[in-house]
Each structure stands twice: as structure tokens, then as C-alpha cells.
Amino acid sequence: MDDQMANRIEVKALSLSYGPEVVLDALSLPIPSGQITVLAGPNGCGKSTLLRAIRRLHAPQSGQVLLDAEDISKLNGKALGRRIGLLAQSPSAPQDMTVEELVRLGRYPHQAMMQPWGAGDDAAVAAAMVGTGVAEMRQRRIGSLSGGQLQRAWIAMVLAQETDVICLDEPVNHLDMAHQLDCLELVTRLNKEQGRTIVLVLHDLNLAARYADQLVFVADGKVRERGTPETMMRSDLIDEVFNVTAEIIIDPVHKRPICIPHRRS
């Protein structure tokens, strides 16, 4: 694959600090078009900040993020909102908001002062709700939903944005095993069936290895290493990045590497 042409996003020497604390340190990362890229790494390594910087929620001190070879700092907020969707970690909205009202928020970047809401908006909202399986609960208040239903409603909100790139920050946090799989299968379907470029932050290495096309280990504000799950899931590398000694075996069902952590090294 021609690396240069196929990258939807190119993070170039991005440095970002909160005061004296350096969070991203001249970090570079290509994000291939139409693939699932998973960011993993220990707590505080900068992976969430990187995801937010890709959506320009943080201004970097230096470096740039290119979206289709275009510097995102030159795009306006709504234009970027039509191209990159971001589901924040633990997003919140009023408990008495209905699912449909929540999903409609995703249309914000498509609305202009002169033509506020059209049939295209209705279609996008309906498609997003059907695609995530929340269409039948559209009139329910989000405070009454279970954790899995709520997460699907939020993903529907991001889908309604109709962006080619979708970033999800720890989307399976607080979900039980069944709903974790539900959520990631849904994300995979968006990728395989609609060709969307997906960037995920995941804590669970085994889920990361199972769903990633490109797995990225972030440590100390830098990309420590990136590659396919097969090349990345090595005990020496996991020891180095996560400080855990682990054994790697191949999942007999999915033929993907999984890691069995022993102890803190």
C-alpha cells in the first residue's frame, strides 16, 4: 500500500503541554484511510489528548495535524465537524433529553443560518438511529437507558454527523462484556460496510488486538511503536510499554494474538 496516498490523517511532530507538563512530545502518526487504528498505552501516556488534538480540541504548541493533506488549523469548526466526529470519554447531556433529541445534535455542523433543517438532516438522523439499533427508543429519555443503550445512542449522535473519520475515546468503558462486544462490532461494521476511518482509544489490549488494523502503543507522549496486532503483541514490547510481564497466545477463534498478563514487572 502506498503509505502517503492512503493516509486520511497525518499527525506531524505534534507537541502539546499543559503548563509545564509535556503531554505530547513531537508525536508523529499516520492514520490510514478506511482502517481501524487503535491507540493503547498506560494511563496518562497522552492517547486521549492525541485523539482530542486530532479533532483540534487542544491547540498544539508545535507540529500539525493534516486531514487529507490539509492543515486542520486552517479549517473552521463546523467544516471540521463535518469531516471528523469525536465521541468524548464519558460524554454527558441532560437526563431528560430524548434519544432523538440527542442524535439530532450530530447535525449541528451541517446546519446553516439560512437553511436550518432539511430532509437530508432527517434522513441522517433516522439512518444513524437505525444503524445503531436505537430507532425504537427514539422517544425515550436518555436517563432511562441502560449503559449499553446509552452508548449506542451517543454513537448514533456521532454517526448523524456523517463524517468520514470517527474518533471514539474509550467507548467501551463502563460496559459489560456483552455490550463491549456489541459496541466494537458496531464500530467494525461502520468500518467494513461504509469504509469509514476509525480511531479508537482502548484500554483492553485483547480487544485492541482483535479489532485493530493498526495498533499504536503510546508512551510518554510519543508513539512507541505501531503496526499490525501480530507484530505489536510481543511480550518484550508489552513489558516495556505497560510494565507487565505477559504471555502471548493466539486466540483459537479469531486467530488474533491475545495477551495473558502475569504480574507487574
Add this chain to the structure above:
Amino acid sequence: MTSMVEGMSRPVQADRSRWPVYAALALGLCVAMLASLTLGYKLYGLDKVWAALFAHDGSETATVIAGLRLPRALIAPLAGAALGMAGVMVQTLSRNRIASPDTLGLNAGASMAVVLAMVVFGVGSLGGLSLAAAIGALLTSIIVFGVAAGAGGLSPLKIVLVGVTFAGLAHAVVEIVLTSNEAQLQQLLFWLSGAFVDRPISLFFNGLPVVLVGAALAFTLTSALDALQADDATAASLGVPLLAVRGLTFVAVSLLTGAAVSMAGPVAFVGLVVPHAARGLVGLRHRHQLAAAALVGAIYTTLADVAARFVIYPVEAPVGAITAVVGAGTLVVLLMRRLA
């Protein structure tokens, strides 16, 4: 996806289904305004009211109806509509359902401006005090917004903290002035409790354009306000310019509150209670929240004004006292429901 087509028609239908609500509210407002014209110390039939409005004959009926009842039947709903819309925006801005323009210190700032205008600058006319109230509300919003924004980012919590602090400060100034100026105490107290009685109709015509500008600004912000109901990261990633939207919302809120205070004084808790009723009727989209809050607010203050004529009949109670009692009760109910 076959179910998409079926799904498409529904939101449109949901929009349409709100029209009965608006029609009922509009009807309710008409009834409330008629009640305000006919009921009071003296009762008048509708025929008498109609005749008196166009008589201009100097008769007692014409004087009472056109000179006393008509101004309050117009000022009360306009102030209520303004405070209702302002309340919706303040609650979204602060992401706090028990916030109101009072929380931002706007009423307290307006009260302080009125008191200082009267005592320090010797302003005595109702028009002058009305202007002072509007300026007070505007200056307060600039100060609160400035301090909250200056303290490193404009978070909802910061807005509330700065607003409540400023309100406390302004109240203290008012108290000091009141205790040291017994001569003007009666006049000041009357203003400070909020009332629609004895207001010249000119105040209505002064306030109307300001309310219209504030409402127009509010309605240009509806989709951004919708998105601001979510957390900052979500709103920002949708492309909402947070600081600009919050700043413009502050401007709309202070125009609406300033106009209301300039017409009627600080009518407490209207901006707290009304948004809850509006959301219950039409949901959380601001286009509807604002429209419903304007109508509900107008009905609420008009009825409160009618009630004020009867609670301690034959004397008039200040309408601010009535809305404060209703508002305090609502606040308790809201807090209990949240705990339950």
C-alpha cells in the same frame, strides 16, 4: 435500510404535534390578559372594557381601564416572556436546572443600580430608574462574564459562582443603602419587590424593542444552544464556538432581563420556574423551549399580577412576592425530585 423511509416522516410529525400546545398557550395568554383588564378592585364586564379602551372620555372607567389596567396587562406578559426566555438560556449556559437570571446576579445588579441612582444621583422619575435598572443588568452581565471568562475558561460552574458572589455583593450594597436612607425606604422597597402596578405605558414601549432584539438574538442561537446542552468536548467537536456562543447568549440574557427589570423591577424566580414548564410541554430543542417559555412566562406573570390584586384584598400585594412564593415552592419540589 428499508426502515429509513418510515423513520423519516416521524420527526416532521413530532414538529407538527406541537402546534396544539402553542395554540392552547396563545389562547391562555389571551384569557389571562382579558382577566388582567377585567378583574381587580373593581370588576368590569368585557363590553365595558372594550368601550373604555377606545373611549378616551375621561370617565372613571376609561381612566382605570386605559390608564391603569392596560399598561399592566401589556407590561406583565412582556416581562414574563422576557424572563422565561432568559431563564431557558441561563439554565443551558450554566447546565443547571435551578439557575435563573437571579443566579447570574442580573436582578441584584439591576436593584443596586436603581438604589444607587436614586440615592447617589438623585434620580426620582420612574423612567430614570427604569433606565438605571437596564444599565445595571447590562453592566452586571459584562462584569460576571468578564470575571468568569478571565479566570481561565468560561465553565458553567464558574459562571454560577461568579454570578452568585456578585449577587451577594450587590444585595449587601442595597441593604446598606436601605438602612441608611429611611426617607426613600418606602419607594425603594416597592421597586425592589417587583410590581406591574402604577407603571406608565411608556415603559412598555421602551421595553418592547429591547425584548424583540434579545429574542431575535436568542433564536439565532438555538442550534448552538441545543449542542451546548451536552458537555464542552462534545459541543466543541460538533463545531460550536463555545466562547462566542456563550458571549452572545450572555448578551441576549442581559437584554431580556434588563428590559424586564426596567419595566417591573426584579420579579423573582420567573426565570427559574418557567423553563421547566416549557420543557415539559415541548421538549429540549431550544427553538421550542424558547417559544414555549415566552408564552408560559407571559401567562405566568399576567396571572400572578391578577392574583396580586386579591391575596390581601383590598390592598395590592407586590407581584414579586407572589412569584417568589411559587418559585420557592417549585425549587423545593425540584430538589426533592432530584434526591428521590
